[in-house]
Amino acid sequence: MSEEKKLFKVTIDNITVDVEPGTTILNAARMIGGEVTPPAMCYYSKLKNSGGKCRTCLVEVAAGSTADPRPMPKLVASCRTTVMDGMIVKNITSERVLDARAGVVEFLLLNHPLDCPICDQAGECHLQDLSYEHGKEGTRYEFKRRTFKKHDLGEYIQLHMTRCILCYRCVFTADQLTNKRVHGVLDRGDHAEIATYIEKSLDNDFIGNVIDVCPVGALTDKTFRFKNRVWFTKPVDAHRDCSKCCGEVQLWMRGDEVFRVTARKDEWGEVKDSTKGGPGWICNECRFEKKDAKDWTIDGPTQVNRHSVISQGHYVNVVKPKETLPDVMGGRGPKLLMNIHTVSEVNRPEIELSKIQGPAHSDDFKNSLDNGK
Structure with missing residues (x-):
């Protein structure tokens, strides 16, 4: 009979959870969820050795463990600090943490351009959420911002290094x-930059996943660039038989048109594990070349985190308000007072303009009495 693995008790913002030894404070907080979870801009659970660079996940350890209850003298990065049995951690309940996090956000925004209105990442940008929730109203930075020219990293990816953190x-x-x-x-x-040195093309079959992992608008999909705003599109889950990847994706549609294809993501903005097991990374063929709805089997609307602006208009299981007009009118529906087709001298009465395929043409507005003139 196998021995039961001992679990550590860790308390984060007065909420206690049992976790396995070796779990980081950040992942322990994600088990609790909500505002208890520190933000993370560089840590990615699917990528080895990630984390420890952005410092947005700083927390205060008020008690190291049951064996050694002394507090840690400095704030620690929760993505790189493992829990101990009896550890007590403060996140949003610590003034030190909130002040330090506001300072980190200010540093991240020092050279970041204020181009959210034209950035394709707007609406799903982690830096936008971070600055709104933990940043300050203004900046004290008065010097010229760092700028870089844009680079095309191959046929499908563009690098806007000015936005990179x-x-x-x-x-x-x-x-x-x-x-x-x-x-x-x-x-x-200040001169550090993401680059290929001699501007090589990124043409590997799975290189498109760098777009999904980028928390800001530094790496963008050229096939979607400036095509639409994400909150105007409807994300749906879909799949196809693909010999290269899991084939499980998220389609961003407007009407019947597929504007872009991405990997499915969880509430932390990370790529979900596929139903077949393993991370749900997708190949370039699925991402860039399958932009027709008939290429996919639609599974249904994506369960979008309501915290995101993308969720507007896409709520699932929402009850539509009851129409009160028939009740007021004794059960009768509203009466059509005027049919525009019978009085209009512009529209042709035999044509339903709402059913025209494509944009309306001038011929659709000519009266039959005009005899085509």
């Missing part, structure tokens, strides 16, 4: 999903 996620993704990584971080300090 150097989270390294795309570097880890290319290193762990592709056979040979050709891009990385060049230079140091």
Whole structure:
């Protein structure tokens, strides 16, 4: 009979949870969920060695463990600090944490351009959410911002380095999903940038996943660029038989048109595990080349986190308010006072304009008495 694995008790913002040894504070907080969970811009559970760079997940350890209840003198990165039995952690209940997090957000925004109105990432940008929830109203930075020219990283990906926060996620993704990584971080300090040095093309079958892991609008899909706003599209889950990847994706549709294809993501903005087991990374063929609804089997609307602006208009199981007009009128429906087709001298009465396929043509508005003139 196998021995039961001992669990550690950790208390985060006065909520206690049992976790396995070796669990980080961040993952323990994610088991609780809600506002207890610290934000993370560089940590990605599917990528080895990620985390520890952005410092947005700083927390205060008020008691190290039951054996050693002394507090840790400094704030620690919750994505890199493992729990101990009896550890007490403060996140949103600590003024030190909230002040430090506001400072980190200010640093991240020092060189970040204020181009949310034209950025394709707007509406699903983690930095937008972070600055709204933990940032300050203004900035004290008065110097010229760092700028870079845009780079085309192959046929499908564009790099807007000015927006990059150097989270390294795309570097880890290319290193762990592709056979040979050709891009990385060049230079140091304020001159550090994500680049391929001699502007090579990123053409591996799975390199499109760097778009999904980017928390800001630094890496964008050129096939979707400036096509639509994400909150105007409807995300639906879909799948297809693919020999390269799991084939389980999220289609972003408006009407019957597929504007873009991405991997399915969880509430933390990370790629979900596929139903077949393993991470749900998708290949370039599924992402960039299958933009027709008939290429996919639609599973249903995506369960969108209501915290996101994308969820507007896409709520599931919402009851439509009852129509009160028939009750007021004794059960009768509203009476049509005027049929525009009978009085209009512009519209042709035999044509229903709402049923015209495509945009209306001038011929559709000519009266039959005009005899085509």
